[in-house]
Amino acid sequence: MEIMELLQQLGRVEPADPEVLDRTADALLVLAGDEERWATAGLNGTSGRVVQLVQGTDTNRGPASRAAGRTGVSRRRWVTRVMAAVLVVGAAAGTDMLLHPRSPAGPGGAAAAVLNHLALVAYDQPATSTPGPGQFLYVSSTEAYTATIAIQTNSFTVLRPENRQIWIAANGSGRIKESFGQPTFLSAHDRNVWEAAGRPTIPHASTEMSFGPGGLANGPTNLANLPTNPTALAAKIASRKIEGGPSGSAEEFTQVGDLLRETDASPALRSALYRVAAKIPGVETLGTVADHSGRRGVGVAYVHNGLRHELIFDPRTSALLGEYYTVVSAGSGYNVPNGTVVGWVVYLQSSIVNALPSGSGTPLSPVMSATSASSDPANQASNSTRATSTTLAP
Amino acid sequence: MxxxxxxxxxxxxxxxxxxxxxxxxxxxxxxxxxxxxxxxxxxxxxxxxxxxxxxxxxxxxxxxxxxxxxxxxxxxxxxxxxxxxxxxxxxLAFTEEAVAIDPWSDADRRLDAAAQVEMLRPILATLSEDEREVLLLVVWEQLTPAEAAVTLGIPQGTARSRLHRALSALRCEVGADSSVLNRLYPKEA
CATH class of the missing domain: 1.10.1740.10 (RNA polymerase sigma factor, region 2, helix turn helix motif)
Structure with missing residues (x-):
């Protein structure tokens, strides 16, 4: 047998599985179609609708609970706490039309293609600025999470919009300011409970908390020590040496989100995080979706215990635009129809600033200074879905 | 059309x-x-x-x-x-370490041919990466040397000389005859 044949035999491979080809074609269609829509709609993904919020009184989210967690971690663990406090009456039947605009896919599927694409985009981004001495990473966002208020033997749940600002120094010290908007009832049932209880004032105070060094754990110092090799990063996340937490794919997805939000992760680290996410079993792509302010991006999601956690990225910069938490099936702990939004975030600005806002100094331990003002009780019921987004009081 | x-x-x-x-x-x-x-x-x-x-x-x-x-x-x-x-x-898949997971081992391949193919792996591994890439683009992907140059982002002349060196090395190792060389290295305008 002559060398030509030998070489060719060495290069003989089975044809590609048609399913593999279909998958790639689907991913291309998603991205090609998205790009076309973006181009024709003239959307640039940068102009967020800034939501104006009203000031309120007292918060039911004490400073201790905030301070005990991490900036990102407390945010999502808080959702978990609220879920635990809600009575589970039963599975609610509801519309499914919002849940799966595109079919879910396992690792290596369309979601992986989207995330791997984001990884490429992320890698091409200019270097991230990190705060120098006396400087802070500043991130502002609008968001809403549920709050459950206990009334004697009963409780009701509202969705509370808020305006959040965070300043993080390189040593993990910093400040968080939050002001709250008009809450809306998660369901008619919640409104009924509130009315039966005599329409009590729903607390929502502005808060300002200062943190000493290390208080904001996902700060720049820790991120700089993370590996940017996706395999090594996946192993580190899996070992729970970054945040701790339970085992399982849901937690992997959560921790990827934690490392992306309110951080100055470098392009290489962001790229690695997308590649880690691409390999998490059960991650699905939602195709083109809009964040709560209407900015369009590509959505990837993970469903856990009946709740879909959605991350929305700008496909051209890979930046995290926003997030959604949506009830999609029984077991979420919320007694609401499927499709009900129980949390959302819109990221508005991320930059390096030279100073904290004027006001209180930087105590060694977390403190809260609440500004009190009168507020009207929530007066509207909202079955908050993506189709009927919550209206914030002016 | x-x-x-x-x-x-x-x-x-x-x-x-x-x-x-x-x-x-x-x-x-x-x-x-x-x-x-x-x-x-x-x-x-x-x-x-x-x-x-x-x-x-x-x-x-x-x-x-x-x-x-x-x-x-x-x-x-x-x-x-x-x-x-x-x-x-x-x-790389053609190095010896990868033989165990070799995905293209045909069950019906004749044993003697298989043995010869396996002999080729270490010989290919002795080529420089530059030479091997040009050679395999031509043999496996059926590209012309000019097209292989596009893939590798190198001048055509460089691709041709690398291919020539690769084939010369293989000829030394395997004893390929000149007809093989002619087939692998077509005369192009």
Whole structure:
């Protein structure tokens, strides 16, 4: 047998599985179609609708609970706490039309293609600025999470919009300011409970908390020590040496989100995080979706215990635009129809600033200074879905 | 009459996604084979999307002088492979370490032929990476030396000399006759 044949035999491979080809074609269609829509709609993904919020009184989210967690971690663990406090009456039947605009896919599927694409985009981004001495990473966002208020033997749940600002120094010290908007009832049932209880004032105070060094754990110092090799990063996340937490794919997805939000992760680290996410079993792509302010991006999601956690990225910069938490099936702990939004975030600005806002100094331990003002009780019921987004009081 | 690859890419540039999808259906299997030959079928499945998404993203870089998009696509696939290997530190599929997971071992291959093929692996491994890449693009992907030059981003003359060196080395090792050389190294204008 002559060398030509030998070489060719060495290069003989089975044809590609048609399913593999279909998958790639689907991913291309998603991205090609998205790009076309973006181009024709003239959307640039940068102009967020800034939501104006009203000031309120007292918060039911004490400073201790905030301070005990991490900036990102407390945010999502808080959702978990609220879920635990809600009575589970039963599975609610509801519309499914919002849940799966595109079919879910396992690792290596369309979601992986989207995330791997984001990884490429992320890698091409200019270097991230990190705060120098006396400087802070500043991130502002609008968001809403549920709050459950206990009334004697009963409780009701509202969705509370808020305006959040965070300043993080390189040593993990910093400040968080939050002001709250008009809450809306998660369901008619919640409104009924509130009315039966005599329409009590729903607390929502502005808060300002200062943190000493290390208080904001996902700060720049820790991120700089993370590996940017996706395999090594996946192993580190899996070992729970970054945040701790339970085992399982849901937690992997959560921790990827934690490392992306309110951080100055470098392009290489962001790229690695997308590649880690691409390999998490059960991650699905939602195709083109809009964040709560209407900015369009590509959505990837993970469903856990009946709740879909959605991350929305700008496909051209890979930046995290926003997030959604949506009830999609029984077991979420919320007694609401499927499709009900129980949390959302819109990221508005991320930059390096030279100073904290004027006001209180930087105590060694977390403190809260609440500004009190009168507020009207929530007066509207909202079955908050993506189709009927919550209206914030002016 | 079918459109050329260049026409398809021209279409996708101005926002016609269908044109790029057509390009994928035309060459998707070839790109998959390129990957599978070098890294195995499993990884090829995983990496195929990345190659094409990268191609889509960089389609404006396509040099319209070439009517066949394959050399350009292989060049992208090559970069994806290199990134993949740098992350996984996995051996090339034709080195001896990879024999155990060799995905293209045909069950019906004659034993003596199989033995000869296996002999080729270490010989290929003795070639420099530059020489091996040109050789395998020509033999496996059926590219001309000029097209291989496009894939590798090197001048045509360099590709030709590398191919020549690769074949000379193989001839020393295996004793290839000159007819093989003529077939691998076609006279081109």
């Amino acid at each position: 079918d459109e050329t690859d260049e026409q398809l890419l021209g279409g996708s540039k101005v926002g016609d996604p269908a044109a790029f999808i057509e390009l994928f259906w035309r060459h998707g299997s070839a790109v998959h084979a390129y990957l599978a030959r070098r890294t195995g079928r499993q990884d090829a499945d995983d990496l195929l999307s990345e190659v094409w998404l990268r191609a889509f993203k960089s389609r404006t870089n396509y040099d319209c002088r070439y009517a066949d998009a394959r050399p350009w696509l292989y060049g992208i696939a090559r970069n994806v492979l290199r990134a993949h290997w740098s992350q996984t530190a996995r051996p």
